Amino acid sequence: MQQLEVKDITLRFGGVTAVKGVGFNVEQGTIHAIIGPNGAGKTSMLNCISGVYRPQEGRIVLNGQDITPLSPYSRTGLGLARTFQNIALFKGMTVLDNLLIGRHTHQKTGLIAGGLYYGSGQKEEVVHREYVEDIIDFLEIESIRKKTVGTLAYGLQKRVELARALALEPKILLLDEPMAGMNAEEKEDMARFVIDINEDRGTTIVMIEHDMGVVMDISNRVVVLNFGQKIADGTPDEVQRDRHVQKAYLGQEE
Amino acid sequence: MSDGLDTFPKLLVRNAHEFGAKPALREKEFGIWQALSWQQYHDKVRDFSLGLVSLGFAPGDKVAIIGNNRPEWVCAELAAQAAGGASVGIYQDSNLTEVAYVIDHCDAKFVVAEDQEQVDKILDMIDKLPKLKNVIYSEPRGMRKYDHPSLISFDVVAEKGRALHQAEPGRWEKNIAMGKGADTAIICYTSGTTGFPKGALLTFDNLMVMAKSVNAVDAKFASDEFVSFLPLAWIGEQMVSLTNSLLVGFTINFPEDPSTVMEDIREIGPHTMFAPPRVWENMSSTVQVKIMDTTPFKRMMYKWAMPIGYKVADFKFKKQPIPFGVSLLHKLSYWALFRPLKDRLGLTNLRTCSTGGAALGPDVFRFFHALGVPLKQIYGQTEISGISCIHYDGDVQFHTVGKPIPGTEVKISPDGEILSRSASIMPGYFKNDEATKQTIRDGWLHSGDAGYMTDDGHLVVIDRIKDVMRLADGTQFSPQFIENRLKFSPYIKEAVVIGNDRPRLTAMICIDMGIVGKWAENQKISYTTYTDLAAKEPVYGLLEKEVEKVNEALPQAAKLRRFVLLYKELDADDEELTRTRKVRRGFVEDRYKDVIDALYSDQKQVPIDTTIKFQDGKTARFQTTLFLRDLT
Numbered sequence: 001m002q003q004l005e006v007k008d009i010t011l012r013f014g015g016v017t018a019v020k021g022v023g024f025n026v027e028q029g030t031i032h033a034i035i036g037p038n039g040a041g042k043t044s045m046l047n048c049i050s051g052v053y054r055p056q057e058g059r060i061v062l063n064g065q066d067i068t069p070l071s072p073y074s075r076t077g078l079g080l081a082r083t084f085q086n087i088a089l090f091k092g093m094t095v096l097d098n099l100l101i102g103r104h105t106h107q108k109t110g111l112i113a114g115g116l117y118y119g120s121g122q123k124e125e126v127v128h129r130e131y132v133e134d135i136i137d138f139l140e141i142e143s144i145r146k147k148t149v150g151t152l153a154y155g156l157q158k159r160v161e162l163a164r165a166l167a168l169e170p171k172i173l174l175l176d177e178p179m180a181g182m183n184a185e186e187k188e189d190m191a192r193f194v195i196d197i198n199e200d201r202g203t204t205i206v207m208i209e210h211d212m213g214v215v216m217d218i219s220n221r222v223v224v225l226n227f228g229q230k231i232a233d234g235t236p237d238e239v240q241r242d243r244h245v246q247k248a249y250l251g252q253e254e
Numbered sequence: 255m256s257d258g259l260d261t262f263p264k265l266l267v268r269n270a271h272e273f274g275a276k277p278a279l280r281e282k283e284f285g286i287w288q289a290l291s292w293q294q295y296h297d298k299v300r301d302f303s304l305g306l307v308s309l310g311f312a313p314g315d316k317v318a319i320i321g322n323n324r325p326e327w328v329c330a331e332l333a334a335q336a337a338g339g340a341s342v343g344i345y346q347d348s349n350l351t352e353v354a355y356v357i358d359h360c361d362a363k364f365v366v367a368e369d370q371e372q373v374d375k376i377l378d379m380i381d382k383l384p385k386l387k388n389v390i391y392s393e394p395r396g397m398r399k400y401d402h403p404s405l406i407s408f409d410v411v412a413e414k415g416r417a418l419h420q421a422e423p424g425r426w427e428k429n430i431a432m433g434k435g436a437d438t439a440i441i442c443y444t445s446g447t448t449g450f451p452k453g454a455l456l457t458f459d460n461l462m463v464m465a466k467s468v469n470a471v472d473a474k475f476a477s478d479e480f481v482s483f484l485p486l487a488w489i490g491e492q493m494v495s496l497t498n499s500l501l502v503g504f505t506i507n508f509p510e511d512p513s514t515v516m517e518d519i520r521e522i523g524p525h526t527m528f529a530p531p532r533v534w535e536n537m538s539s540t541v542q543v544k545i546m547d548t549t550p551f552k553r554m555m556y557k558w559a560m561p562i563g564y565k566v567a568d569f570k571f572k573k574q575p576i577p578f579g580v581s582l583l584h585k586l587s588y589w590a591l592f593r594p595l596k597d598r599l600g601l602t603n604l605r606t607c608s609t610g611g612a613a614l615g616p617d618v619f620r621f622f623h624a625l626g627v628p629l630k631q632i633y634g635q636t637e638i639s640g641i642s643c644i645h646y647d648g649d650v651q652f653h654t655v656g657k658p659i660p661g662t663e664v665k666i667s668p669d670g671e672i673l674s675r676s677a678s679i680m681p682g683y684f685k686n687d688e689a690t691k692q693t694i695r696d697g698w699l700h701s702g703d704a705g706y707m708t709d710d711g712h713l714v715v716i717d718r719i720k721d722v723m724r725l726a727d728g729t730q731f732s733p734q735f736i737e738n739r740l741k742f743s744p745y746i747k748e749a750v751v752i753g754n755d756r757p758r759l760t761a762m763i764c765i766d767m768g769i770v771g772k773w774a775e776n777q778k779i780s781y782t783t784y785t786d787l788a789a790k791e792p793v794y795g796l797l798e799k800e801v802e803k804v805n806e807a808l809p810q811a812a813k814l815r816r817f818v819l820l821y822k823e824l825d826a827d828d829e830e831l832t833r834t835r836k837v838r839r840g841f842v843e844d845r846y847k848d849v850i851d852a853l854y855s856d857q858k859q860v861p862i863d864t865t866i867k868f869q870d871g872k873t874a875r876f877q878t879t880l881f882l883r884d885l886t
Binding site for chain 2: 129130133134136137138140142143145192195196199200
């Protein structure tokens, strides 16, 4: 079943066309990678899906529902969550608080009941804390639970960001370069987490990643962008053999 | 055992009756300490044990266990023992070959592996493990797609056990009644520095005699809390988390994750603790660093109270009465500093704690005693169920490992080897009679360690016997032992002790540029380079005091008689140290031959004319004069 359909998206900033007529389908329960050279429009594409940018043309369809006109937060309510290339966490807050904020869309208590805390607010917080603790266990970040995010190492912050995205209980998870700037060991850990999220929680994953080894290893399908256009779409094997892809990555032989 | 409680499973049944709902195990999961009462512990073991039986486990079979410290680990061990078998712990960080070797050598029929990581190791080698029937895993995460026929989950095994318990209600009691004290309880594989590890067979009797003897001089109570964070495959952790907990009935707490141990200790506030030197060293240096960053008021309190703590500790070490004034100040500083500081470290409730496995620096020892944490040293081998010597209450000496525990005899062989004898000595190594005969001769366990007894009956461990050297007159000494003690001084970075086949002991010492430099600045001594600093008369004076401190603890015949401060630090780039920073003795003795010859002559100083190699490959001629310092 097509969980996410991206139909002929075109995104322009003034005279610059960042994405031009790109379309692809994401099947439920798969790991879908978007790759391409710098400036190919990968992050713009992801921003269109998550609702940060509104494309001039084309439609984004989630589970048969056209979500193109929806705001980012309404998309979140429909089960779409994302992480950012440059970490976007609340640096002055603890890991736990950051994750609990991720539960915001699922919280029902209003300002007054929540502010009073005792009663329904407390009851609800216990439920959400339990959910968050499950994620903490899943991503093995027990030891930093109460640490302030700003004091953590980069690789750990990335992991916390992933945890916060998971706290949204997403059906589709958008990851913008989850392994950028990590060492080999951290990358391996992160790749394992991505696979585990996909297999154990059944979450569909759309991921931008530069590390080809990781991409070819763990994705089911790969879309290749170059200068805002889709140049290939297929299994990792197919994409690797594609002439256009080789040209985009390795340059053209005269 | 007169009370008939001669096996662990029998003790478990007794505790379930006696303590019932009191927590036996606690595990932190999802941020909350989840307790398992003695009754639940008992039931969990029963289900798993009968589950093993229904999978074909027969008396005499072995279960290998690999994973982090978790309730499933100890339950699997007791389950194997209740079914008439034995358990074999494997260190969780072992590599493929080590894991496969132990599983195969001990004839394990089942392996209980914690998670995907451990299961992967075993499945990778499964073709070489024909005796293995099932791999049982307790953490299903990441194993959704695993379909190896030998894989089965911990819960499924327990489910089978419950079914068998329904079908044959008396089976559990019958199985337990079969066990005897002389049965093998565990096989502990010791990490051999050479060749493959050897598996020491230990019986229930061995282990229980040991626990009772230690408890006689270091009491434990049913109300105690203990945090279990060292590998359960290791005899020390077995002794506390299994034997002693079952015997006394205290609570074992398993940390949330290996990385959260220190916080978990603080939350639990254990009454008894055992940790290797690095844990204590870490705690003490963390405190000292954090004090530098704290508010001026707190720093002032620290500076005021610590000397009082040290003073009281020193009175206690010397077994002198504490003067009334000091005692009063000490009470004040307890409320001002020691109590809150201990609370921070999670040591508030600590009544007894020990370190073992390697030497702990006297500074760290004094630090904890100053805080009022009664740290003790222990010594022993796996082959004697863990412990042969311990510091008795009120009789702590830094350089010793204490006195033999009740029921244990310790003596020194004519070759200087430490021998011990007690009811806790293992019957032998598993399938290795050759090694058994070498290790246990006439009932004495040969440790392979060199040591001596002090006049007041304390044992001092020097080194592994093969690393011990002799002076020309035959006196033994361990260069490494002396070097380590020299390096306990903050001013000494590196030291080389010389004396093999020579008339007396001497040392070449490298100062720690940073710390000695700081000291020199405070003393208003100006210096330019390392070489210059190391040749200053006051620096020699400072180091002489440090060396004399070490000499105090050395026997008369093996004291350092002379030392020299080298003009450069020993460096791995110059091949003087290995990459793990061990001195390459032969190379160094050859390279500094002139200096060493001078140490054994009448000269008071020695001219140096040598070439120095810089990191970029350039060389330069280097001339200086080194002074030699005699010690009385």
